[in-house]
Amino acid sequence: ALERTLSIIKPDATRRNLTGKIAAKFEDAGLRIVASKRIQMTPAQAGVFYEVHKERPFYGELCEFMASGPVVVQVLEGEGAIAKNREVMGATNPKDAAPGTVRADFAESVGENSVHGSDAADTAAAEIAYFFSGLELVG
Ligand code: CMP
Numbered sequence: 426a427l428e429r430t431l432s433i434i435k436p437d438a439t440r441r442n443l444t445g446k447i448a449a450k451f452e453d454a455g456l457r458i459v460a461s462k463r464i465q466m467t468p469a470q471a472g473v474f475y476e477v478h479k480e481r482p483f484y485g486e487l488c489e490f491m492a493s494g495p496v497v498v499q500v501l502e503g504e505g506a507i508a509k510n511r512e513v514m515g516a517t518n519p520k521d522a523a524p525g526t527v528r529a530d531f532a533e534s535v536g537e538n539s540v541h542g543s544d545a546a547d548t549a550a551a552e553i554a555y556f557f558s559g560l561e562l563v564g
Contacts, residue, residue, distance in 0.1 A: 426504070426505070428502070428507050429459065429506060429549060429553060429562070430500070430506045430507045430510050431499075431541075431549055431553045432501050432540060432542050433491075433496050433497070433542075434448075434496060434497040434499070435496055435541065436495065436496060436537075437490075437533050437537035438531060438540065439463070439495045439497060443531055443539065444463075444497050446531070448461075448497075451513060454503075454510075456506055457502045458500070458501060459500050459501070460498075460557050460561050461497060461500075462498055463497050465496070466492050466496065468488045468489055468492040471487070471492050472484075472488045474491070474552070475491070483536065490536060490537060498556045502564055507542075507544070507549055510542040510543075511544070513526060514527050514542050517538060518535040519532035519533070519534070519535070519538060520535075527539055527540050
């Protein structure tokens with residue numbers, strides 16, 4: 426089915442001018458970038474976004490990191506976009522990521538892992554709505 430998913434290019438990647446190289450991997454995989462903006466979150470805004478992880482030991486560090494610099498939030502659209510984006514990203518820990526994936530090529534560590542992508546249809550819908558209004562999605 427035609428799906429939409431939320432992608433975030435994280436501060437470790439924007440800092441190293443990797444926005445274009447990462448976006449090219451999405452487009453090369455057949456994903457269309459139907460919305461895109463560069464923002465900087467506060468730790469509290471990152472905390473709301475990552476609320477599902479609030480009991481994890483790394484939650485505080487994760488929120489500080491996500492607020493430490495600009496991020497590029499994008500909505501990717503395509504057939505099976507949620508799974509396809511996760512394939513292009515590679516495993517959460519770059520040590521486990523398949524060659525050629527974003528995280529294998531660019532991520533610095535499990536925490537500073539260059540990209541986030543929604544993991545399921547319900548989270549994708551909620552994550553897109555957190556950053557974008559319907560008018561900002563142009564397919
Ligand atoms: P992401 O897909 O953005 O969703 C939750 C994030 O938590 C994950 O990517 C990692 O960047 C981060 N994370 C997962 N495990 C750890 C960890 N052990 N230490 C720090 N951050 C982590």
